[in-house]
Amino acid sequence: MPAIVLVGAQWGDEGKGKATDLMGSDVDYVVKFNGGNNAGHTIVIDGEKYALHLLPSGILTPTCTPVIGNGVVIDLAVLFEEIDGLEARGVDTSRLLVSANAHIIAPYNRVLDKVTERFLGSRKIGTTGRGIGPTYADKMSRTGIRVQDLFDEKILRQKVEAALEFKNQVLAKIYNRRAIEVDEVVEELLGYAARLRPMVADTSLVLEQALNEGRTVLMEAGQATLLDVDHGTYPFVTSSNATSGGACTGSGIPPTRIDRVIAILKAYSTRVGEGPFPTELHDDMGEFLRKTGAEYGTTTGRPRRCGWVDTVVGRYATRINGVTDFVITKLDVLTGLDKVPVCVAYDVDGVRHDEMPVNQTDFHHAVPVYEELDGWWEDISSCRTFEELPVNAQRYVLRVEELVGARVSAIGVGPGRDQIVSRHSLLGD
16 A cells, blocks of 8 residues: 655644544554654544644554654653553553654753743744754754664763763853753663663664555654745744655655645644744634634643634645645634635735745735635534535635645544544545
8 A cells, every 4th residue: 555644734733633543543554754742633532632742643543553753853751751641541552663763852952942942032933942953953963862872872972972062062151051961861861761672663664564565654744834844934944844755754655655645724724933924813803713723732832823724825735745635624613704714815015926925025924815705603513524514614615625726535523533524535535
């Protein structure tokens, strides 16, 4: 079977976890291929809410093997805290596999992330302060610590010593913070080695063998398209590739094995942190979306910035990711509105842009051009077929589908795992 990639089409928090869980019983492996514990997936099963940060959503499906790929950066304290929390609730996590090549978030990365963000002041990026960016920076400068290094104390110590030789100078002389002891870091990281060892594998090889055996592999992105370090609203982005191309480098699966790319598009838009957001609402309607949609960060608890759906962004996601199918989530949040605006283009200094402006300054100053669609008042939470949706809700979905340029195969109509309207199979027709 070919591999499937699942990505976010906006700025994250679109409901990727629910979409992954929706397919969970039909896929054999779910791979997290980028990011760290700077994002979260919330999944509701039988009224029980599960918030996942590092673990792939497939961890909640007994028949699925969850994999943390080489493109992920791992805070081991968070990983085991999350595992312990799920085990306490009766979830079996013994199937988890972790790439030997994934990078470890060291204590000094967390410290540097927080002090750097505070130092930037009004120029801050809006990071979660969890050490993600500094860890990816270490990876690219070839001074990072990988999972496999925890099983060779000599190599681990050498790497920590080399890293702290420079980072302690930065902490002490620029930020006026105390130096971090090498022994302190080594001892903390080695403390996880024994428990981690049984989970560690050559995950690229495992996934290749699974595909050759006809199994289905789903690759799940953290964050989303407009937070991708290359294709997002730079510099207000994450430090990894959250688009479909990142699925290959972050998992070791070649692009020739992928034939479906599923993108998740919330029925409105949200963003956490700094950066441009053309359809953002600063009025009562923005507060309505926030409260009705419970738009508070799974990882940080921060209130999310809210606005209308932006199909310029949707078209961009289709193009960058090669989207074959969209899943629209939280359509139920729009119930009860007389009119539902849809952003179809931007006005930048009197010039209409139907596609994302190439210039970041233009995007920052973009004024949305809206098309207003009629709303609906009927409760849609129990709808399970497209025909059961109110006519105006159907028209909304069809218009968004037309504007983003790829078919809408499923629609979320509530928080539960079964509150889905299915139009097409996400696994192929």
